[in-house]
Amino acid sequence: MRKSKKRRRIWWWVLGIIIVIAAGLGLSSAANGGPLGKKTITLGTIGPDVQIWQHIAKSDQAKKAGLKIRVKSFTDPVALNKATANGEIDVNAFQSWSYLQTYNKENRKAQLAALGTTYLEPMVIYSDRYHRLSQVPDGATVAIANNPANTARGLLLLQSAGLITLKKNFGPTTGTEGIASNPKNLKFKEIDDTTGPRVLKSTDLVLIGNTIALTGHLNVLKDSIYHEKVNQSTKNNINVIATARKNRHNKNYQKLVTLYHNQQIQQWIKKKYQGTKVNVDKPLSYLAN
Incomplete structure (x- = not known):
């Protein structure tokens, strides 16, 4: 009888461990856009771009892309970059290529990486x-x-x-x-x-x-x-979408770049800002060279 009870306890412990592992895998799957749900991308931005990304977050194009976006407004660009580097913010969209390079030089332990270009604000x-x-x-x-x-x-x-x-x-x-x-x-x-x-x-x-x-x-x-104007002399002033360097290959984050340049989204931005946010859809190599 004692051996039988001991076996039962062992099996209950094994079953409990299996349940905990399965639950963990399920939560992980949900957090990463798996079958139990999709992760909300928290995007930080500043000034007029808040309205742009709020529009994008509510758009049919975002739904079609399978993206759920929460927009958070900031007033301090340095605080926004640091929040992105430490994971409080997933992605940010506010800074120029040159600003990002300067930030990385001054913050060696909290590096960011560009995901793609957005616009030139002349x-x-x-x-x-x-x-x-x-x-x-x-x-x-x-x-x-x-x-x-x-x-x-x-x-x-x-x-x-x-x-x-x-x-x-x-x-x-x-x-x-x-x-x-x-x-x-x-x-x-x-x-x-x-x-x-x-x-x-x-x-x-x-x-x-x-x-x-x-x-x-x-x-x-x-x-x-x-x-x-958009040319090699102004490439450092082109704005980018950025994330923590370790997340630069995240496919959902990369989808934000394509979403931003969607034709319907761009038509809305052009009308809202009278064409003054000049769309720049260039590969990152254009900025780096």
């Missing part, structure tokens, strides 16, 4: 006083962002417009000391990015990114006298 030269670059006079004052990344980007824009020439060693955070030639003797006035639309009437030229321009009811394509 930086623009606006003026209330002039309608063409040829009208810009000698000694004109240019309002430029006071943070290194956007200062450099603004100077590159002025060079592209033919107003200045930059030194050969000009880098992604170089300031006005990187100007090699300034034939129109342009004067530079540093401003906070967000105040760009408000200084238009008091400054000859103002360099403004599209996100801020939209808040000031300015249209990149209609109101500017010059703006960035």
Whole structure:
């Protein structure tokens, strides 16, 4: 009798272990989009892109792709990247390629990887006083962002417009000391990015990114006298969808890139933002080369 009871206890223990393992496998399958359910992808973003991804999350295209998306709004880009690196956020969509590279250099133990490209949000030269670059006079004052990344980007824009020439060693955070030639003797006035639309009437030229321009009811394509275009000189400014480096091969996360570029989704974005978020559907090799 004692041996029989002992055997029964052993079998009950074995059965219990099997049930626990099976339950674990079932939960794992559900968490990864298996037969018991599909994982919700938590996507973090900032500013106007919150509305874009909320629209995408509710779209028929997302349902057809088998994706369930929860959108979380952030105001601090560094906090969003760190939340993505530690797994609090699965994927983020807010930053340019150059911003991502800078973040990775400064955070060696919390690396991110790009999944794919989204758009170029052009930086623009606006003026209330002039309608063409040829009208810009000698000694004109240019309002430029006071943070290194956007200062450099603004100077590159002025060079592209033919107003200045930059030194050969000009880098992604170089300031006005990187100007090699300034034939129109342009004067530079540093401003906070967000105040760009408000200084238009008091400054000859103002360099403004599209996100801020939209808040000031300015249209990149209609109101500017010059703006960035999609080419090799602006590839570092193309926005990307990013995730923790260890998750870069996750197939569901990669589906978000295809979903973003869906024709119906792009038609909605174009109408909502008057074409100012320029769609860029390029392979990652385009950015890396």
